[in-house]
Amino acid sequence: MKRWPFAGRRQELEDLVRLARDPTAQGVVIAGPAGVGKSRLAGEVLTHFHAAKVTLVPVRATKAASSIPNGALADLIPRQHPPHLVNTLRWAADELLAHARGRVLVLAVDDAHLLDSHSAEVIASLVRAGQARLVATLRTGEPTPDAVTLLWREGHVRRYDTDPLSDLDVAAVLTAALGAQPDDATVRRLGEVTEGNALFLYEVVQAAMASGALSPIHGMWKLTGDPPLAPRLVDLIHERIGALSPELKEVLEYTALAEPIGARTLSSLTSERALLEAEERGLVRVRVDRRREIARLGHPLYGEVARERLPELRRRRRHADLVAALESTGLHRREDPLRVTVWRLAGGLGAAPRPLLEASRLAWSAHDYPLAIRLGEAALEGGGVSASLQLATLLDYAQQPDRARAVLEATPEPEDEPTRARLVLAQASNLAWGMDRLGDALDLLSSAEKELKAAPPRRQVTVQRLGLTASAARPSEALRLSADLLAHDLGPAQRAQVLSSRALSLCYAGRTGEAVTLVHEALRDAAAWRDELPALISPLHSTWAMCGYFSGDLAVMDQAIASMRAALAGQRGWSRGEGSLALARGNAATLRGQLGAALLVLHAPANHETALTVGGCMAAYAATQALRGEASAARDTLRAALARNRATWTAFMRWVALTRVWVAAAEGETDRAVELALAAAADCRESGLAAFEAVALHDVVRLGAPAAALARLTELASSHEGPRVRLAARHAAALAGGDPEGLLGVAEGFDALGMRLHAAEAAAHAAAVLRRTRGEKAARAATTEAWSLAGACQGPDTPALRGLAAPDLTDRELQVAQLTAAGHSHREIAQRLGIAMRTAMNHRNQAYWKLGVNSPAELAKALNRFH
Template sequence: MAANGQGVSRARSTAPQRSSAGPGLTPALDDAFPFVGRADVLAAVEAALSTPGSVGAVLVGEAGVGKTAVVQQVLASSAEPLYVVRIRGSRGFRDQAYRSVNFLLSELEGDVVEHPVMVLRAVGDYLNQQARGRRAVLAVDNVEYLDASSAALIGQLVLGGTASVLLTSQDFASADPQLAGLWRDGSLHRFDLAPFDALEARDFAAAELQGPVSAEAAALLYRMSGGNARLLQASIRAVRGRSVVLHGRTWVLLPGVVPVPTEIAEAVQLVLEDLPPAQQEIAHVIALAGQLPLPVARSIASSADLDALQSGGLLAVRHREQEGIEFRDPVIGAGIAASLSAQHAGDLYGRWVDGTATGDLLDPERHAEWLLKCQRPVPPALLLAAARSANRAGRFGAAAEYAGLGDAYRSSAAVAVERLRALTFVGRFEDAGNGLLLAAPLLDGASAAEAVPLLLAGVFLRHRLGLGGVEGALDEAEERLESDAGLGSEDRARLRADVVIARAEIASLLGRFAEARDLVLSLRTAGALLGTDQGIAADVLLAEAWAMLENQLDALQLADAVADRLQELDVAARTRELAYLRLIAIYSATGCWGQGAHRLRLTDGDSGAVLHSSAVQLALGLVRGRYGTPAEALAVLAPAFDQLRVGDPQRVLPLAASAIAYCYSVGDDIKAAIPLLVHAEPTAGDPWLVRRIASQLQLLSVGLREAKPDAARQLQALGRSDAERGASLFALSAFTSAVRLGSSGVLAELSDIAARVQGPYALLCETFAKGVNHRDAEVLLQAMDLAAEGGDQNFGRDAARSALHAARAAGDKTTVREVQQRVRRVLADLDPDGPASRLDCLTPREAEIAQLAVGGLMNREIAEVMCVSVRTIEGHLYQIYSKLHVSSRSQLAELFPAPLG
């Protein structure tokens, strides 16, 4: 196993304290699995093994968390030669003296074994003889299960200096007191290993599958395993080639519900095998129910049994709207529920739920699953509640299944709504379109409370499919609200707000940001009381509109407030995803990504970032493309692209393709970019932002392929179109990109719009434009400083090159040296004495030819301008390429700053 230091371990060395670890899993899974991350743990354990005065280390954590893997890695990578003796404690043999070390005693006489001192001397001599000068290390698994004689022998060998130890334990508080005493006196170092976090779990899965894993697949595997390495390995085996398949170069998740793997279901049965029957029964009920209100649990089991299960670490009381008891580890609960037979599940349901009020208190999804498991019918009201719950949690495949049971969606408008939402949110637009046709008759005679949600579900589906009738459906929803006299005032207000927010969202998707702004502000003016999801949806739409128009400072303030609420509140999955997409766009486009990444908890290394959808990963990849390098961007964009080809609920695939093609173009790999063009073409139903950003990326790619003047002209036209639309921030971006490609004809428009737009990015663009316009190296260096402060290294490089060009054009070598020094201090990765300064090695004629080539002229056109033959130009270009160590015009163009004036 090769060490991989990229994971961030959450293990820690602890001061002496009692531990009450819960019952662990001991699944019959492979002992060996890819070693990923935990570099800090490795270093700390290696230090504990080699530090003078230390007798070794003990690693504490649940079964399968990776304790043994760490021990094996430490032993394999040790810098000194070791003699390793492996010992394993066994729960079933704790009462048999020396059972764990009997292989060390096999050559001793029977009377020797009866005297501990003689055993100690004999085993010590044996270890010294076998070690032959090497350090002896006792690697002991499950130290709490050692029989007393074996534990005492190991303790004495350590105290006598014969051997060091590397111990693993699930519950070190239950270990032999002598070994625990070594920890208390500080000679034995303790490390508590937590399960993998989401980032480590994704890296583990990628190592196991030998390829990148999409965000959706990684999130599924993390939920299935809880980050436990062995259960993660079992989950991978269960879904590989079924629910998780190789698509392109990435392991992606296919739509549908994934059951608990059989290996996990069988493994977790061991958790309960030693419990009394009464405790097993309440554990089975809680596993099937997911959570039980505490009073209900007390009606099934005694307080003593519940206390025993809590103190053993199996169950925990959660304080939400009502006190409830559930499994501390949801993976164990799900595994136990899956392991129960249909008959036993039915018996438990009949005994404790059927005919009581308990069913009304259960989680609707778990209640429905319980009934399905024991092959009982699921009432329509419960199906509706389960589908709503699953949609809210982002389990769209499960929601579609609940709504489809018994064709309930054909007779209930409310169930049809949940099915349409589920199919739309998972990207199954064709199935959703068929569902919309089947649901149309349900509108006849339906109340506004039923009809309006169905109409709104159809609105978003129609837009995604690029169909007409969106405005008509919204108008009909409003008409039904006003004409239904039987609708309560609270329901009317809630539904009216839903309609206004839906109009604003459609306006945003169409790029009509002023309209979206006015719609949301109308809710504020009316003093509408919005629910949590309504409030977040409305505020993020308003923040987006302000950012795209000319009110960026208010947009950022509101974005901060929304970002904070997303971390604190229970928000529906779709609301959260759309909020993240829009907030990432706001922070990035205004030049405030550092602030936004912190607010959204999307900083580098944040494990929670990998649990977001591929649409969000795409947005993060775009940010990396702007603020980082193409390689960093592609590492995020490529897996997102492969997953989006399977399902694209937000219709962002063209943007992903354009972004990847742009990254390849930056790296001068045009061949890799060409296959993506078929996916980069926008279609009806794609959001305006997707089409708009994709267009700009495509033009920038063209600019990298020796056609800067043409790309710059098209960017100018794009910026003017944005300005007419009122999308000032995008107009600013387009004009600035045109100037960075060498166009000076748009400087006045750029300066005018930059003066009206707020925020750090606008200030950067305005400063850059001023420096280019006046050929002022000092002002261009100020632009470089602003770009560096905002983390925009790409813009910083362009500003630095332009500053160097301006200084050279002025003919002042002292100024050139000063500029080079400034650039070196601010942009450490840009070498001012490197490629750009090599332009000085060109002859005046070569420099002129190179400038014409960068400007987009073909060899024949350059020959006509220079009044020489094409062959002569080809010879000059060969010399230019050789001197500058480049191999193409696009690489040559990178050495030339934007022309000034």
């Protein structure tokens, strides 16, 4: 097996190296489940011992030798001990000790749980006596010799339980192994499938690369579809779970088809004894949720293998058994109708249209679009107009508007007004969001409002017209219309829709605090409307996140993103919700200056194969590329966004306008970028979009033309909510007035908000003013501040930062500066680097002078933030 470079797990490795060298103990035992990467961690720990001072002796324990006395030491000691020798333990220990040749003996024991008792006692005796240090691995859940367990229980060595790879570790490992970064969606998917098991990750990635499911797309690795199950991976799974009795195989198969499944239901289908044994062997995990015991697979890949190996006839029988078991107890839980309907179809038992429609709606409520669509299609036969409308709506929200259009065109005209209104709503949504025909959609809604006689269906149409008006970034009109609607007695779903539209309009108008209040009001009542309109979860959260973006409150953005993630947990199949979450995360990362992270988050949606309304994500991706100076790539991405997006009538075009500003700046056309920003600001002002206008005007300031934006930014600062626009106005005033102290105050303000790219640009402006008015020496501190802030922004290349050079520190000055920043004294630095104390002081003083700082605290702020 090809060996990947070691990557990730930095903190774990630091902890283990510290424990392995701890003078109060004799080493460390690394414990964890199979395949988690214990041996690799141990190998890296061993490289941190000084080669000239230690003798490393590897000990490989195996199952085959576990019953043979000294079996693990067979290659290290003579085959026969001297005749008539009484203390064979001492003899074996001395033979091992002889390998040290006067150095410190380090025993590297892999799979210590497989040590035979004699070898274990020999190794333990050397460790207890302080004659050897130990770096060992052992598998949790396996019996381990008492001699080994006593070592950490009695404090002779430290035990360290290692966890599976985190998503950050998975990203680092794959980047090192593949030579380029994987996008965020790929990391999350591989982390879910493998649960951070390093061995499984290797095999899954190799199989996915061989099949083409994992490939580089526009500079990043992207996983498309589910990774295949290669024979070697299947063999590994079977090796892990061991031979299964028919009863255990039943437990595994039922769980694979139905998880999460009640433990009592599972035991009734198999047996209590089989379930207990399956849990003991790690085939399933059982947790208690209130009074109910829930069983899940011990690892996701167990289910993949079980389902792949399941013959079709037995699969159908298993599903039929599951239906019978659940129906015998009654469908008491909310999700039961969905589960039993899915199992009926899989078991060949069939289902009537009404249960299929109910199940489809439940799947939609769970944001499982592929399943909801499959059930909706099954309900078409005999389901009538209601089934057609539900399927068309699902297809639209699942980014398949052409299929939705075909369903709508085949739907007969309903006779009753409520159903006719539903058809109009579906047609208008498809026209606007799927066909980019807002005018036709609004005309259709206006005609329906005049024709419908009953108030309830007519009001539904009005609510839809409000939603399209708000999304079209017409806040004044939408606010008037929403106020009229809120004066009526609305149902929960209608009221939530109106609140959502009003909140979006308030957000665009710069009234972000009011908007967040309305979002929270709608979400508080989600239980009353979620089943009727689950897709509303997405725009509410999107507005919430945008309020944080426009106000400069990253905490608000983080809260919205966390809530959206929880609300969309289990999302399957591309939908507007997935795109909204990616866009919010990407915007938050960009606002923080984490440009590389923003690209990772936005890469998957920006390169989605089929979705037709990913333009917002693509435009954000292009903007991030432009901020990194990647002009050609940004231009191509933006062009693709305009070609792909089927809702150009929305605020999407305002985002495009803002992106064009930074594409021009990346191309070196700063004057043109300023013109584009001013034009975008004027358009937004005319449309009442104060939030977009403020961003565009601050872009003018960031590009170095503050006088053109100062007056209007000052006006907006008095009415627009949030600190971002106020800092933008201060930025314009300080730059226009040549006030370096004011600019540094602005940089400090943006840094406090977490907006480090904006802070870096303000500090760079201060450095330029100081250099021009007071000379290079006076500009050093501001230059260092800008360099430090920009260094935390993952590759920015904006006009304000292009002339910024890193402080000219020598390697030795940088070493001394880093140690000083870490709190070490001159004497400690001199001893560590092997230099005179006066030399250490001189290097520190040079670093202070070049960086323009005067204390270890200021030094730490600059260096730590940069790194």
